[in-house]
Amino acid sequence: MTTPTSDWLRLDQQICFSLHAASRAFNGVYRVILKDLGLTYPQYLVMLVLWEQGDLPVKKLGEHLRLDSGTLSPLLKRLEAAGLVRRERSARDERSVEVRLTEEGTALRESALQVPRRVAAATGFDVDEIRALRARLDELTTALDAAAVDAAALEEKA
Template structure:
């Protein structure tokens, strides 16, 4: 159930009207809808990626490396929105599997550079089937997926720029 904006206003909080118990229903929370969709995606990816011997986070790392080649860990983390504490063990497992190499940068010894190995590059060919299988699992056509991705990107940008002070009512930002 989506609230409609009252005539003469574009403020989504005004469109919701005064706070009610309805605001606290789980099925009204966008954050929970995104959480549930994410968990469902992870379940589908878990099955599809099993054939590649990758977890979903490992697949994301490989996607970035296939696209960009060699990258410093810090840059890889920025692409994935992961901190080094989360990324380091992930990279160690990929290195142990022979899919990536980790080396200190010749230009800056504080920086570690990640690159796909020959085996990691070869895995790319097998991974080409993954997006088609994901599209099929969603039941969406490519236009719907593109629209959803654009909206989610806009949502992410808005939330990245939001601060608790931006919320005039002081209500939780997830609903």
């Protein structure tokens, strides 16, 4: 079934809006679930990367999260004020700042273990459906990243 050209600009036909609406709905669920941990959703994402990867330079952390330093720095400042992370100049490269979990930040991981289960339950999807959706979204992200690179290359040539 094809969509008539006249419907292409309808809001309900936009995949970007469906993703945006789903993202906002996720943020609402996370806001409630993360309240007991004292984290916002973006702070939770930072903690996930640090729990998985260990100490990281700010630049690498930003790459994992797809965030620039202007967005990441205030997040790290708040996490540091909460006693969950420390930021320190790298001994190897003074231009680089390393982010390290504190003991409290490491200990918070135990409490966070219930978060993915609660979020999964909120979706109403089973584990296989969640895995399949995540795989499709990863494919979409890869395709859009490639399209953005191609568009930028064409723009440079123009």
